[in-house]
Amino acid sequence: xxxxxxxxxxxxxxxxxxxxxxxxxxxxxxxxxxxxxxxxxxxxxxxxxxxxxxxxxxxxxxxxxxxxxxxxxxxxxxxxxxxxxxxxxxxxxxxxxxxxxxxxxxxxxxxxxxxxxxxxxxxxxxxxxxxxxxxxxxxxxxxxxxxxxxxxxxxxxxxxxxxxxxxxxxxxxxxxxxxxxxxxxxxxxxxxxxxxxxxxxxxxxxxxxxxxxxxxxxxxxxxxxxx
Numbered sequence: 001x002x003x004x005x006x007x008x009x010x011x012x013x014x015x016x017x018x019x020x021x022x023x024x025x026x027x028x029x030x031x032x033x034x035x036x037x038x039x040x041x042x043x044x045x046x047x048x049x050x051x052x053x054x055x056x057x058x059x060x061x062x063x064x065x066x067x068x069x070x071x072x073x074x075x076x077x078x079x080x081x082x083x084x085x086x087x088x089x090x091x092x093x094x095x096x097x098x099x100x101x102x103x104x105x106x107x108x109x110x111x112x113x114x115x116x117x118x119x120x121x122x123x124x125x126x127x128x129x130x131x132x133x134x135x136x137x138x139x140x141x142x143x144x145x146x147x148x149x150x151x152x153x154x155x156x157x158x159x160x161x162x163x164x165x166x167x168x169x170x171x172x173x174x175x176x177x178x179x180x181x182x183x184x185x186x187x188x189x190x191x192x193x194x195x196x197x198x199x200x201x202x203x204x205x206x207x208x209x210x211x212x213x214x215x216x217x218x219x220x221x222x223x224x225x226x227x
Contacts, residue, residue, distance in 0.1 A: 060080050060081055060082055061080075061081045062078050062079070062081070063078070063079060063081050063083075063110070063111065063112035063113075064076055064079075064112060064113065065077055065079060065110050065112075065113075065114045065115075065116065066113075066114070066115045066116070067092050067116040067117075067118070068115065068117050068118070069099070069117045069118035069119055069123075070095055070096045070098055070099035070118045070119065070120045071089060071092040071093060071094065071095055071096065071099070071118050072093025072094055072095075072096060073093040074092060075092065077091050077092065079091065079110070081111075082109065083109070083110050084106065084107055084108060084109055084110065085104065085105065085106050085107070085108045085116060086106040086107065088110060088116055089101075089106070089116075089118070095118055096120070098120040098121055099118050099119075099120060099121075100118075100119055100120060100121045100124055101118065104118070165224065166224055166225070166226050167180065167224055167226070168227065169195070169201050169204065169207055169225050169226070170195065170201055170227050172191075173192075174188040174189055174192060175188075176188075177192075180221045180224060181220050181221060182217045182220055182221065183217070183221065186212070187210075187212045187213065190210050190211055190212055190213075191207065191210050191213070194209065194211075200227075201227055204225045204226065205218075207225065
């Protein structure tokens with residue numbers, strides 16, 4: 001009887017141990033499966049893109065640019081900050097027939113509050129004449145300071161070495177005077193107008209009485225003048 005009890009207890013212990021081992025294996029397999037599923041889900045996802053910054057891409061903003069003058073539709077336009085002068089002209093409908101863009105940098109990038117002025121050929125010619133008058137006025141008053149940084153637009157392109165002939169200031173024409181260094185069409189006409197008003201020059205130095213002919217210009221041309 002005692003042996004039978006011992007044998008029964010051994011059987012029960014073995015059964016319980018077997019059950020415990022099976023449950024332990026199921027838990028390990030379930031844990032392993034869950035870990036694999038989580039890993040796979042992570043790998044299947046799309047890798048997030050890095051956030052773009054100014055270092056990776058230029059920031060484009062909206063700015064306002066004013067375009068005036070010889071364009072079809074002058075106005076203030078709102079454009080991208082990477083726009084060029086040519087872009088603004090095109091937005092404004094292009095230039096008119098009398099526009100002069102030879103001295104404009106069409107590829108220049110514009111900035112906020114820029115003002116673009118497209119001058120006509122007539123306006124540029126008038127500006128040229130006004131600069132010439134400014135130079136004449138300053139020279140007449142012997143005020144060299146007022147001519148500082150002013151560009152002269154004298155029509156003649158003669159240099160000092162073109163003064164190869166003697167000019168009679170009492171008979172010379174506009175074209176004759178324009179052969180002298182520093183004498184453009186405006187100055188040449190002024191000389192003749194002054195000559196007509198007084199009748200004739202009595203001496204070469206009298207040419208300095210003409211508006212625009214100061215000491216500096218006279219010193220350049222005096223050796224080529226006679227009466």
